[in-house]
Amino acid sequence: MATKQSHRWWIPLLGWLVACLLFFPIFWMFITSFKTEVAAVATPPQLFFRPTLENYVAVQTRASYFNFAWNSVVISLGATILSLLLAIPAAYAMSFFPTKRTKSTLLWMLSTKMLPAVGVLVPIYILARETGLLDTRIGLVIIYTLINLPIVVWMIYSFFKEVPKEILEADRMDGASTYQELVHVLLPLALPGIFSTALLSIILSWNEAFWSLNLTTFDAAPLTAFIASFSSPQGLFWAKLSAASSMAIAPILIFGWVSQRQLVRGLTFGAVK
Amino acid sequence: MRLFCRARMRARGLVAFLIGLLLVQLVNACSAGPQAGDRTRLTIATVNNGDMVVMQDLSSQFEADNPDIELRWVVLEENILRQRTTTDVASQGGQFDVLTIGSYETPIWARRGWLRSLDGLPAEYDVDDLIDPIRTGLSYEDTLYAVPFYGESSMLYYRTDLFDKAGITVPTNPTYAQVGEWASQVHDPTNGVYGICLRGKPGWGENMAFLTTLVNTFGGRWFDMDWQPTIDSPEWQNAVNFYVDVLNQYGPPGASSNGFNENLALFSTGKCGMWIDATVAAGLLSNPEQSQVADRLGFARAPVESYPNGSNWLWSWALAIPATSQSPEAAERFVAWATSKEYVRLVADEYGWVSVPPGTRTSTYENPDYQAAAPFAATVLTSIQSADITNPSPLPTPYKGVQYVDIPEFQAIGTQVGQRMASALTNQVSVDQAIAQSQTVAERFMRHTGYIE
Numbered sequence: 001m002a003t004k005q006s007h008r009w010w011i012p013l014l015g016w017l018v019a020c021l022l023f024f025p026i027f028w029m030f031i032t033s034f035k036t037e038v039a040a041v042a043t044p045p046q047l048f049f050r051p052t053l054e055n056y057v058a059v060q061t062r063a064s065y066f067n068f069a070w071n072s073v074v075i076s077l078g079a080t081i082l083s084l085l086l087a088i089p090a091a092y093a094m095s096f097f098p099t100k101r102t103k104s105t106l107l108w109m110l111s112t113k114m115l116p117a118v119g120v121l122v123p124i125y126i127l128a129r130e131t132g133l134l135d136t137r138i139g140l141v142i143i144y145t146l147i148n149l150p151i152v153v154w155m156i157y158s159f160f161k162e163v164p165k166e167i168l169e170a171d172r173m174d175g176a177s178t179y180q181e182l183v184h185v186l187l188p189l190a191l192p193g194i195f196s197t198a199l200l201s202i203i204l205s206w207n208e209a210f211w212s213l214n215l216t217t218f219d220a221a222p223l224t225a226f227i228a229s230f231s232s233p234q235g236l237f238w239a240k241l242s243a244a245s246s247m248a249i250a251p252i253l254i255f256g257w258v259s260q261r262q263l264v265r266g267l268t269f270g271a272v273k
Numbered sequence: 274m275r276l277f278c279r280a281r282m283r284a285r286g287l288v289a290f291l292i293g294l295l296l297v298q299l300v301n302a303c304s305a306g307p308q309a310g311d312r313t314r315l316t317i318a319t320v321n322n323g324d325m326v327v328m329q330d331l332s333s334q335f336e337a338d339n340p341d342i343e344l345r346w347v348v349l350e351e352n353i354l355r356q357r358t359t360t361d362v363a364s365q366g367g368q369f370d371v372l373t374i375g376s377y378e379t380p381i382w383a384r385r386g387w388l389r390s391l392d393g394l395p396a397e398y399d400v401d402d403l404i405d406p407i408r409t410g411l412s413y414e415d416t417l418y419a420v421p422f423y424g425e426s427s428m429l430y431y432r433t434d435l436f437d438k439a440g441i442t443v444p445t446n447p448t449y450a451q452v453g454e455w456a457s458q459v460h461d462p463t464n465g466v467y468g469i470c471l472r473g474k475p476g477w478g479e480n481m482a483f484l485t486t487l488v489n490t491f492g493g494r495w496f497d498m499d500w501q502p503t504i505d506s507p508e509w510q511n512a513v514n515f516y517v518d519v520l521n522q523y524g525p526p527g528a529s530s531n532g533f534n535e536n537l538a539l540f541s542t543g544k545c546g547m548w549i550d551a552t553v554a555a556g557l558l559s560n561p562e563q564s565q566v567a568d569r570l571g572f573a574r575a576p577v578e579s580y581p582n583g584s585n586w587l588w589s590w591a592l593a594i595p596a597t598s599q600s601p602e603a604a605e606r607f608v609a610w611a612t613s614k615e616y617v618r619l620v621a622d623e624y625g626w627v628s629v630p631p632g633t634r635t636s637t638y639e640n641p642d643y644q645a646a647a648p649f650a651a652t653v654l655t656s657i658q659s660a661d662i663t664n665p666s667p668l669p670t671p672y673k674g675v676q677y678v679d680i681p682e683f684q685a686i687g688t689q690v691g692q693r694m695a696s697a698l699t700n701q702v703s704v705d706q707a708i709a710q711s712q713t714v715a716e717r718f719m720r721h722t723g724y725i726e
Contacts, residue, residue, distance in 0.1 A: 038563065041538040062326070063348070125364050134368055213353055214360060217316055217368045218345045229321055229348035236538060236563065237321070 026249070033242035040239040055243035059230065065247055068226035073251070074137050075212075075222055076205035079144035080198050086145070087152040088194070092182055094153075095160035096168060106157065109150040117210045128215055137220045140212060144205045151204070152197055159193030160186065192265045199256070199263050206252045223248040312343040313603045318358050319373040320590065321348050323557070324423050324630045328611055331619055335610050342603050351478075362387045367597035370604040374419060376410035376589045376662075377677045383413035389594045389601055391417045391608070398609050402634045406660050407589050419591035420612040424632025425553045426575070426585045426656035427486060427676075428649075433571040435459045435466065435546050447576045449490070449515060452547065456523035459546030468523030470545035471516070474532035475695040477687025482586055482676040483549065484694060485687075486575065488512040489583020494666035495678050495715075500724040502715035504690065505708055512578075513704050517697050529695045541565060549575060551588070552656055555649035556627055572649050574656055580667040586676035587660035589632065632657050682722050689714045 032040050034051035059065070094102045124143070125134075133139030163186060171185045187194065209224040216225060230237060230244040256263070319325045325348070332344050347369070349357060354373065361368045362382065374382065382388050394400060400408070400417065407424040411417060429452070431443060439458045444451075456468030472483045485495070493508030503509070520528050523546075525539060533550060537557060540548045541564040548554075561567040575585035592608040594601055610616060617637055620629045626646035629637060631653060637643055638654045647653075665675045672678040677687065690711040697707035719725045 038542070038565075042542065043544070062329070121360060122364055125360055125366060129364065129366050134366060213349070214357060217318075217347050221347070225347075225349070228350050228353050231321065231350035236534065 026253075029242045030246050032239055033246045035239050035242075037236040037239045040242070041236055055239045056247070058240055059243045059247065063226055063229060063244075065226065068221060068223045069248075069251060071137060071216075071220055072206055072222040072224075072248075075140045075144065075220070076202045078137065078141040079148060079205045080201040082141060082145040083148050083152045083201050084156075084194065084198060087149060087156050087197075088182070088187070090153050091156035091160050092186065095157055095163075096165065106154065109153060113147075113150050121214060124211075125214065134215060135217045135220050139215055140220060140222070143211050143215065144208060147208065147211070148201045148204055152201055155197040155200070156190070156194060159190045159197070162193075163189050192262060195259075195262050196265070199259060203252060203256070312341055313600045314343050314345055315370040315600060315603055315607055316345045316347060316368060317371040317373075317607070318347045318349065318354060318369045320351050320354055322590075323628075325373070325590075327620055327624060327628060327630075328422070328616075331616070331623065332611075334619060335607060338610075339603075339606060342607070344607070362595050362597065365597050367595075367599060369595060370598040370600050371607055372593050372595055373422070373590055374593050376407070376587065376591065377674065377679065377683075379411045379419045379591060379593065380413040380673070380679055381681055382593070383416070383418040387596055388418045389596055389598070389605075391420055391594070391605070394420075394605070394609055398613060399636075402614065402636050404633060404635055404654075404657055406587055406657060406662060407633060410587060410589060410662055411591050419593035420608055421589040421591045421633040422612055423553070423630035424587070424589035424657055425551045426587055426632070426653065426660050427483070427550060428552050428555070428575050428585065428652055428656050429573045430540060430548045430550070430554065430558060431455075431571045431573070432459070432466075432543075432546055432566060432569050434569045435461075436571065443571060443573050446574050446581075449487075449576045449578045452549075452576045453515070453519050456519055456547060460523040461546075465544055466546055467525040467539075467544060468546050469519060470525055470531065470536045470539050470548045471520055471528065472532055472536065472550065473520065473524075473528040473695060473698050474530055474535070475688065475691035476532070477677065477684050477691060479532045479691065480694055481687045481691040482588075484512070484516060484691075485676045486584055486586050487516055487578075489665050489675065490576075490578040490580050491515070492579050492667050494668050494670050495683075496671060496719075498669055498671050500671055500719055502712055502719060504715055505712040509708055510704070513694065513697065513708060516694075517704055520698060521700075529698045551586075552649070552653040553631065555653060556631065556647065559627070559647075559649065572652050574652060574659075581659070582661045582667075583665035583675050585656045585660055587657065587662055588676070680724075682718055682724075686715050686718045689718075 031047075033055055034053070035046070035049055036052060036054070039046055039049050094106065128134045128139050131139075133142070167189070168181060168185065171181050176185065206222075207224070209228070212222050212224045213228055216222070227241070227244050227248050230241040319328075329346055329348070332346075336342060336344060355378075358369065358372050358374065359378075360366070362372070379388070383390075394417075403421060404424060407421045408417065411419040411421060429443075429447060436443060436455070436459065439455075441455055441458060443455075452469065458468075459466065460468030472480045474480055488494070488509055491508045491512035493506055493512060494503055497503050525531070525544060531539070533554075536545070536548055536550060537554055539545050540554075541558055543566050555572060558564045558570050559567050564570075577584045592611060594604045594608065598604050612633065614634060614636055617629050617634060621642065626640070626643045629643065631637070631647075631650075638650055644650050660675055662673045662675055664670075665673075672680060677683055693702070693707040693711045693714070696702045697704050702710070716725070
């Protein structure tokens with residue numbers, strides 16, 4: 001037994017190595033945001049330097065970070081809530097009352113993710129123009145809901161499948177209605193899964209750049225548009241871009257950090273019975 | 274049963290609340306117009322570079338002088354801006370009142386009726402003061418459709434200390450044969466100095482901007498008068514061979530991923546002996562806060578091989594008003610202000626003469642203060658004035674443009690050819706293969722779009 005354990009010393013080491021490798025770009029972006037523009041492009045790259053806050057000051061002077069951040073919060077939360085409201089009943093029906101077409105419906109939903117977004121840019125743009133949804137938060141909420149819905153339905157579907165049918169049969173025997181069954185029995189049981197699905201949906205909405213850049217101009221522009229404004233075709237911009245990126249990912253990073261326990265619990269939900 | 278009814282009512286209430294919320298947002302979205310109170314809102318789409326940032330900073334002056342106008346800035350990365358504005362203008366989105374576009378897009382968009390003409394600018398604007406080739410590039414059928422915010426050509430930058438040490442004197446009009454020789458003389462990779470830096474990053478506005486000027490001066494052209502691609506001509510072969518050889522022998526490692534910014538960083542940190550690129554770099558390289566070689570900087574006109582006209586490019590970022598603008602009168606007031614002589618003077622007062630937008634007005638170059646502050650001014654002006662967009666090659670061309678071809682298909686063709694050239698630079702394919710593949714790609718595009726059969 002002892003020999004077996006001593007052979008496994010490299011597993012945590014490998015875990016740390018992979019974690020460091022994944023974290024390195026974020027770490028580098030973060031320290032670059034405290035360099036001057038010249039130091040940011042210096043070769044060889046500098047690990048030790050005199051830190052400056054000038055990039056954060058410049059970024060905040062040039063653009064109103066809080067307007068962009070507020071739009072990001074409203075849009076990602078709005079899209080997540082709307083996705084869940086639509087996905088939970090859909091996943092419930094497909095998990096517990098499957099028909100012969102349920103599997104193909106699920107696959108069809110997933111197939112909508114396979115179309116390159118730019119392929120429908122002009123039709124969506126014209127639809128948004130005709131409905132007055134260009135540069136509005138509600139427009140992006142609807143688009144993000146539609147984008148994330150297949151993944152949200154699939155995840156909740158798989159979490160619902162983990163719930164033993166016998167529990168639902170028992171509550172039906174006790175006279176529970178569909179609504180009561182869903183709200184009082186099924187949702188509490190699948191809550192870790194729903195929570196991690198919501199978290200994933202928030203992260204996906206927060207990071208989405210294609211539609212946010214194409215459908216917004218000023219009023220509804222989220223943090224992805226904020227970052228895009230700091231990339232320059234002429235002149236040095238890496239330090240300011242790093243500062244803008246650090247400010248853009250900070251809220252979602254903190255949110256993920258705080259809720260990591262629930263996220264891991266949700267993602268491993270039903271893995272061990 | 275009562276519990277069931279209460280639950281249903283609660284669910285209905287929730288649905289009604291959500292629908293109400295959606296409707297309020299929709300009404301809100303629909304009612305949002307260009308008027309904010311008594312003020313007209315102008316949405317301006319622009320790129321993030323030094324001159325545009327200065328314009329954004331100084332725009333409070335415009336708002337103070339025009340209290341009925343409120344400016345809203347949408348600053349985007351160049352490629353995103355191009356995609357965003359094209360989508361909006363082509364589908365009549367009406368999201369922008371002022372667009373920042375280049376001299377490539379202006380005639381194409383004007384031909385399609387996407388832009389408002391700017392023929393009605395006031396007399397004090399002095400349209401005739403705009404530098405001729407720049408003004409021609411922003412016109413379609415002799416009508417001005419955009420006004421230049423800044424203009425540029427290309428020129429040669431070199432390190433005077435390295436050239437003095439090697440005993441090289443650079444003439445006013447150098448040749449590419451000389452450039453190849455000088456690159457070998459100042460190439461010193463053990464001390465971290467490479468003979469020459471050139472654009473290698475694939476893209477119609479990146480490596481192909483430089484390569485097209487090289488092909489022009491080697492006597493080549495993109496298309497013959499029947500729109501048949503001529504990339505497999507001996508002129509292209511010679512130009513591309515020169516480019517690949519000189520960059521592989523005397524260029525920095527990883528040259529195929531270097532665009533303007535990467536080369537700017539390399540040159541400003543002393544890694545390049547020479548660099549041929551946009552004249553706008555002169556101001557950046559002369560600024561000791563951004564450049565370690567500001568006191569060792571020499572410049573000359575872009576090198577020539579056999580034909581002078583197409584050896585230096587012509588580009589300008591300009592302000593245009595889309596046909597869909599909801600406040601064209603206010604938009605015209607803004608574009609006239611931002612490209613006026615008064616604006617140039619305002620920038621000079623606030624940031625110094627070296628920071629004024631270059632390459633737009635003759636009066637700027639005639640100003641002794643500017644001449645004193647910008648030692649590169651004369652070279653830049655001569656370069657811009659000598660660029661001939663109507664005759665970029667010694668052979669006749671059916672298109673206009675020095676480093677581009679003024680057809681919408683060129684972006685795709687140029688970028689695909691640029692990728693083949695980058696492959697040749699990294700020795701993934703030979704120059705002959707890259708040229709053959711490029712010819713095939715260009716022919717396929719031209720056939721599909723109906724230019725040739």
